[in-house]
Amino acid sequence: MAPVDGHHRCVAEATDEYDPIREDPAAATEGTAAAAFGLWAVGHLVDLPAAFLRFWLGWLVGWALSVGEGIPGLADNRLPLACGLVLALGPPARGLAAWGFDLSPGPLWRLARRLRRPTLRQRGEIEATIDEVTVKAGVVGIDVTPPRTVRISRSADGSASVLGRLMVVHDHLLETPTLAPVVAHELGHLATMDARSSLAEEWHIVASIRWIGERIQPGPPAARYRAAPFPARAVRALRSGVGWLLLLAGGSVLPQVLNPARLRLSRLREHTADEWAAAAGYRFTLAAALTHLSHLYDESDSWWNTPHPSTAHRIDRLRAYEP
Ligand SMILES: [Zn+2]
Numbered sequence: 001m002a003p004v005d006g007h008h009r010c011v012a013e014a015t016d017e018y019d020p021i022r023e024d025p026a027a028a029t030e031g032t033a034a035a036a037f038g039l040w041a042v043g044h045l046v047d048l049p050a051a052f053l054r055f056w057l058g059w060l061v062g063w064a065l066s067v068g069e070g071i072p073g074l075a076d077n078r079l080p081l082a083c084g085l086v087l088a089l090g091p092p093a094r095g096l097a098a099w100g101f102d103l104s105p106g107p108l109w110r111l112a113r114r115l116r117r118p119t120l121r122q123r124g125e126i127e128a129t130i131d132e133v134t135v136k137a138g139v140v141g142i143d144v145t146p147p148r149t150v151r152i153s154r155s156a157d158g159s160a161s162v163l164g165r166l167m168v169v170h171d172h173l174l175e176t177p178t179l180a181p182v183v184a185h186e187l188g189h190l191a192t193m194d195a196r197s198s199l200a201e202e203w204h205i206v207a208s209i210r211w212i213g214e215r216i217q218p219g220p221p222a223a224r225y226r227a228a229p230f231p232a233r234a235v236r237a238l239r240s241g242v243g244w245l246l247l248l249a250g251g252s253v254l255p256q257v258l259n260p261a262r263l264r265l266s267r268l269r270e271h272t273a274d275e276w277a278a279a280a281g282y283r284f285t286l287a288a289a290l291t292h293l294s295h296l297y298d299e300s301d302s303w304w305n306t307p308h309p310s311t312a313h314r315i316d317r318l319r320a321y322e323p
Contacts, residue, residue: 032268033193037099039262040200043255044092047204051088053249054206058087087206091251095200103199104149104166112207115151115168122174126150126183133184137280140323145190159293162189164199178293181277181286188276194269205251213246266307274314278321287318 044051062083097103118126134144147167160169160182167186173179189195218239228236247253277286294311308314 029192029272032265032272033197035261035265036193036197039258039265040095040099040197040204043201043204043252043258044095046255046257047251047253049254050249050251051091053245054090054209054251055084055088057209057249058084061087091204091206094203098164098200098203099193099196102148102165102196104164105199105202109202109207110151110166113153113168114155115153118150118152118169122152122171123150125174125179126169129180129183130187132180133187133280133282136282137184137187140279140281142276142280143191144187146187147190157296159296160186162186162195162198163202164195165190177285178289181282181289182293184277184280184282185273185286187280188273189269191276192269192272194273201252204255207250209246210250213243213250216246217243263305263307267309270308270314271317274318275321278318279323283318283321287315290315290318 059080062080065083066079130144130146134146137144147162148165150167150169153168153170155170156172158168158170159173159178160167162168167183167190169179169183173182189198216239218236274286277283290311297306297308297311
């Protein structure tokens with residue numbers, strides 16, 4: 001895909017954010033952090049039905065655990081009540097923790113995404129790159145918050161990301177000139193509340209409940225079931241209903257109504273992280289890296305419907321950046 005062609009320029013100019021670089025990035029950063037917290041909180045309010053479903057799921061689990069004679073907690077429903085409350089309030093509670101403290105996703109999350117520990121050589125290269133960004137940023141008086149954990153992804157369809165204090169680097173960046181500017185952009189996310197807010201949103205989802213829901217769902221080939229005998233159709237309908245309830249209980253289905261605001265915020269954050277990298281001395285190298293990596297960003301959607309601003313728009317803004 002040609003990175004900066006006429007078509008993409010038109011798309012760039014049609015965005016809502018085609019304004020010059022902000023005069024006060026610090027104030028803008030505080031504004032986006034407050035908006036992100038507000039959206040996260042409203043997301044949980046919108047998702048109250050999911051919390052209600054989780055309460056009864058937890059209650060059932062607690063009840064099943066305490067079935068039998070002489071188990072403490074059964075007589076007065078204490079165990080089912082405790083399980084229900086933990087499952088209902090867990091996601092907002094751990095989200096609050098993600099906002100308030102420097103946390104990272106756990107080993108199960110990393111395992112599910114097939115992330116690997118970096119080899120000694122990879123670790124050395126990434127640490128040297130973070131040191132390089134730290135020194136360059138230090139020259140202009142910018143503090144760096146380094147990631148606490150670095151993991152490697154072997155998938156070719158991304159570049160790098162941060163979630164809490166975890167940084168994920170895709171291995172195709174290693175030993176290329178794109179690594180330093182991309183790491184600088186990610187350190188820009190770590191310098192603001194972006195990384196904490198992304199983790200809080202990620203922890204809105206109870207992945208285990210979603211996972212069970214997805215497997216209970218009967219799947220698409222519905223045509224042959226129409227001719228199937230009644231019991232098979234009834235089982236299919238039951239699986240479909242239970243599967244949907246579990247997907248809903250897993251969280252973040254209803255808050256999708258907030259997506260237009262979430263996506264706009266995400267596009268603003270990308271610009272802020274680009275500005276951070278530009279201020280740290282990566283203005284031209286980041287523009288070059290974006291050109292090189294533009295095939296990774298799907299720009300077939302309308303500009304208002306993507307989490308990333310168009311690459312051409314990001315490059316234009318980097319070129320316009322003045323320290
Ligand atoms: Zn970013």
